[in-house]
Amino acid sequence: MKTELQKVVIKFAGDSGDGMQLAGTLFTDTTASIGNQIATFPDYPSEIRAPQGTVAGVSGFQVHFGTSGVHSIGDAPDVLIAMNPAALNANLVNLKPECTVIIDSDSFSKKSLEKAGFEGDPLEDGTLAEYKIIEAPITSLTKTSIADLGLDNKSMVRCKNMFALGMIFWLFNEPLEQTIEFFNQKFGKKPLIAQANITVLKTGHNFAETIEAFKTSFIVPPAKKVAGVYRNITGNEATAWGLMAAAKKANRDLFLGTYPITPATDILHELTKHKWSGVKIFQAEDEIAGVCSAIGASFAGDLAITTTSGPGMALKTEAIGLAIMAELPLVIVNVQRGGPSTGLPTKTEQSDLSQALFGRNGDSPAVVISASTPATCFDWAFEACRIAIEHMTPVILLTESYIANGAEPWKVKLLDELEEICPNTCNNVEEWAPYKRNAETLARKWVTPGTPGYEHRIGGLEKEDVTGNVSYMPLNHEKMIQIRDEKVARVANSIPLQRVKGKNANKLLVVGWGGQFGVIFGAVNELQQERNNIAFTHFNYINPLPKNTGEIFEGFERIVVCELNNGQFANYLQAQFPQFKFERYNKMQGLPFKIKELKEQFNEILEAGDA
Amino acid sequence: METETIQCLLKPKEYGSDQEVKWCPGCGDYAVLNAVKKTLSELNIPKEKATFISGIGCSSRFPYYMDCYGFHTIHGRAAGVATGTKIANPDLSVWMVSGDGDSLAIGGNHFIHAVRRNVDINLLLFNNEIYGLTKGQYSPTSEKGKVTKSSPHGTVEEPFNPGELALGSNSRFFARVPDTDVKMMVEVFKQAEQHKGFSVVEILQNCVIFNDKIHATLTAKETKADNQLFLKHGEPMLFGAENTKGIRLNGLELEVVTIGENGITEADILVHDAENENKTLQYMLTQMKLLEFPVAMGVIRNVKATTYDEALHNQRKHEMENSKFNSLDDLFLSGNTFKVK
Numbered sequence A: 001m002k003t004e005l006q007k008v009v010i011k012f013a014g015d016s017g018d019g020m021q022l023a024g025t026l027f028t029d030t031t032a033s034i035g036n037q038i039a040t041f042p043d044y045p046s047e048i049r050a051p052q053g054t055v056a057g058v059s060g061f062q063v064h065f066g067t068s069g070v071h072s073i074g075d076a077p078d079v080l081i082a083m084n085p086a087a088l089n090a091n092l093v094n095l096k097p098e099c100t101v102i103i104d105s106d107s108f109s110k111k112s113l114e115k116a117g118f119e120g121d122p123l124e125d126g127t128l129a130e131y132k133i134i135e136a137p138i139t140s141l142t143k144t145s146i147a148d149l150g151l152d153n154k155s156m157v158r159c160k161n162m163f164a165l166g167m168i169f170w171l172f173n174e175p176l177e178q179t180i181e182f183f184n185q186k187f188g189k190k191p192l193i194a195q196a197n198i199t200v201l202k203t204g205h206n207f208a209e210t211i212e213a214f215k216t217s218f219i220v221p222p223a224k225k226v227a228g229v230y231r232n233i234t235g236n237e238a239t240a241w242g243l244m245a246a247a248k249k250a251n252r253d254l255f256l257g258t259y260p261i262t263p264a265t266d267i268l269h270e271l272t273k274h275k276w277s278g279v280k281i282f283q284a285e286d287e288i289a290g291v292c293s294a295i296g297a298s299f300a301g302d303l304a305i306t307t308t309s310g311p312g313m314a315l316k317t318e319a320i321g322l323a324i325m326a327e328l329p330l331v332i333v334n335v336q337r338g339g340p341s342t343g344l345p346t347k348t349e350q351s352d353l354s355q356a357l358f359g360r361n362g363d364s365p366a367v368v369i370s371a372s373t374p375a376t377c378f379d380w381a382f383e384a385c386r387i388a389i390e391h392m393t394p395v396i397l398l399t400e401s402y403i404a405n406g407a408e409p410w411k412v413k414l415l416d417e418l419e420e421i422c423p424n425t426c427n428n429v430e431e432w433a434p435y436k437r438n439a440e441t442l443a444r445k446w447v448t449p450g451t452p453g454y455e456h457r458i459g460g461l462e463k464e465d466v467t468g469n470v471s472y473m474p475l476n477h478e479k480m481i482q483i484r485d486e487k488v489a490r491v492a493n494s495i496p497l498q499r500v501k502g503k504n505a506n507k508l509l510v511v512g513w514g515g516q517f518g519v520i521f522g523a524v525n526e527l528q529q530e531r532n533n534i535a536f537t538h539f540n541y542i543n544p545l546p547k548n549t550g551e552i553f554e555g556f557e558r559i560v561v562c563e564l565n566n567g568q569f570a571n572y573l574q575a576q577f578p579q580f581k582f583e584r585y586n587k588m589q590g591l592p593f594k595i596k597e598l599k600e601q602f603n604e605i606l607e608a609g610d611a
Numbered sequence B: 001m002e003t004e005t006i007q008c009l010l011k012p013k014e015y016g017s018d019q020e021v022k023w024c025p026g027c028g029d030y031a032v033l034n035a036v037k038k039t040l041s042e043l044n045i046p047k048e049k050a051t052f053i054s055g056i057g058c059s060s061r062f063p064y065y066m067d068c069y070g071f072h073t074i075h076g077r078a079a080g081v082a083t084g085t086k087i088a089n090p091d092l093s094v095w096m097v098s099g100d101g102d103s104l105a106i107g108g109n110h111f112i113h114a115v116r117r118n119v120d121i122n123l124l125l126f127n128n129e130i131y132g133l134t135k136g137q138y139s140p141t142s143e144k145g146k147v148t149k150s151s152p153h154g155t156v157e158e159p160f161n162p163g164e165l166a167l168g169s170n171s172r173f174f175a176r177v178p179d180t181d182v183k184m185m186v187e188v189f190k191q192a193e194q195h196k197g198f199s200v201v202e203i204l205q206n207c208v209i210f211n212d213k214i215h216a217t218l219t220a221k222e223t224k225a226d227n228q229l230f231l232k233h234g235e236p237m238l239f240g241a242e243n244t245k246g247i248r249l250n251g252l253e254l255e256v257v258t259i260g261e262n263g264i265t266e267a268d269i270l271v272h273d274a275e276n277e278n279k280t281l282q283y284m285l286t287q288m289k290l291l292e293f294p295v296a297m298g299v300i301r302n303v304k305a306t307t308y309d310e311a312l313h314n315q316r317k318h319e320m321e322n323s324k325f326n327s328l329d330d331l332f333l334s335g336n337t338f339k340v341k
């Protein structure tokens, strides 16, 4: 018997050595190639070497897949694979009734239960009464199935993630071929290891088919997607690729000056693999040298990037001010995490918005944009570069841990499909002055050292209008502040208008920004099936805002801004549009929104009005 | 001595910008500015290739006075900016202009790392042992006990010796010059420019306003012959008005000896080897202090090594020539992709 489902959330959880990330990734790859919608999120332990078998050491991988309606990683799993008691305990708070829990019964010894923080045995004391529990002796069956291969105990046990994966493949009627192919390729030189993994995978598959515990298996039909070539991509990878693509389209070399910081480091890891495409990588001695090297490279004509997270952003502040004064293109990618201070390095938050907008000395406007989902990080990284180069300004791109580490299918964009980026160069020395501007954008020209006849000096001291000479004149300073402000404001002329989902609604406008797009969209989308008085608008351009922003707010009785911080975007909107009242729905738990909680909140507002 | 038959395409003054120079009258910076212009002229460096990048401080105004490319950046961070510029365009002749506060206090971290990496940049390190721009506070090179506006009872901290710090960070080129000797500056600046790598030139510079005559014992006409040892690679370490005093190695210590006294001959005098990879002796030379010793001037260390920018570009070139991808499209379509029809 096969039951059809529209969407499913699976969570693979185990000790950090149990290979849950690999199992999750392999499942995702197969599911993606079947053509399902997908969103994934790896949930690493916060401590690098947390003790084995403890809740702190649990590593998880959540995958949400379906035919339609997959906009986020999903609130809670429908199927949980718990390779040990700690993995079970770590996920208990987030289980919904009826959830299928597959456990490795071999791992439920008294000692490991204690280690995982259970007082009794959850299998017996009723803790798990609400769930469908499938007990499978995963470790022992893994070992038995490959006992004759002559591997040591450790190598045998290491294959147990494939047992679990085999069961899941059976449960959802997905083929094993791609995974088998993966092992044959990856362990071509160690055929025994490949054979062991493949055997265990098949054993798990057969086990699931044989036992009676699963009453049915499921089929999740492929999604209707735009034709094209797709690949699964994380937000950080997509960011790196978007930056590389922008450099090609601007015909400049890409320069990355950076310092490792969680959760932004994967952008460095990715870019450094691609020196073949001309990328220049400078891993600096600190965050400040990272951004400064990027400014120096920009001065010399490269498309210059620095990547960081909140604490690093704080250190780069003064240098970003320099780039604003020197009016050089610069892209600062801030992959946000929980703050303040060191905060929650591995958890997601959207709390660096005010810092991006206001965190510098003086009146120092920078363009601020944000990415929505893992795959669209590609587009927003590209857009950040376009604005920086064409408008001669630093651009801060805000992504966040949730989408940076999360993954989804990306419809591959080839270079021909992307627009050209046109650097604001100067070919006529007669018309040249360092701070002479393009009449429309107010961008100055980008002329780089080595160009004869254009020798000039820039720096952090106030500039005289047009000549760029140092000037302390009172009226000039005021004028320059206004010009810098206006220059950033005019970026609004080159960006699309803000759009609304649910145009005819007038009751509630839900406002989101950045990487929480998927969840908020999902929640509103579900409510819109039942109601016609809720609408949604999502901001990627934050400074400047799209030109029609004010018009959008008109005509709604209530506006609620949803964000993972204490109301920073709401405050920003309130200051710009005092005529509207912006209500807040804030979450500050280091976790993304859940569709359920958003729907409850929106329903409450909608029903308050109905009463 | 070198034979001066240089064909200069541009005169030194043609390297100057139209900006009014705003250092205090009598400041040592003027002489350095002239020496740099002369250096560029004698090396025939095109104006557009010379790029001056500075931090914050009196000396950091330097780029404004050169008709070249220039970037007056932020306090302590010129090394980062200069590194990015050099990586982006290795054809440039990049000069970093900085002071003792800028490079050894707020920018100390960047200084040691720039030295360690050996990026091909010339650092002109103006050492006046004081903060001039903020009007007279002690700096990390001020001698212990120094009375300044921020240390009315004298400082209680030990200073840095820039030479020790540079060599400790594995500097491949370290030189020291007084701001009073344009000829020596030009000679040393030329070597710094010709050296591939991070060349540190400590300039003993006089701040007439806040720390006047701090280097005077060293630079005064009457005493300089006895108090300075102008080192030249391959030449004996001789100094003094008659050139009869010299440096000898006695056990593990340096000592000053006089030729003709106690049976000392020129054969006893150390011959300067700036190109010796082993920096032990060079390190000892950077440490020589008045009054026991003369202060070592000129190029103390000058060894060849791969530069950071060269290595970075070689690696990049290798990757470009040996990649399995021809374009980003190839990358985007590689590996695990799937088609939706």
Ligand code: SF4
Pocket (backbone or CB within 6 Å): B022, B023, B024, B026, B027, B028, B029, B058, B059, B128, B132, B133, B206, B207, B208, B209, B210
């Ligand atoms: S304060 Fe001192 S260092 Fe600064 S310009 Fe005046 S004399 Fe020169």
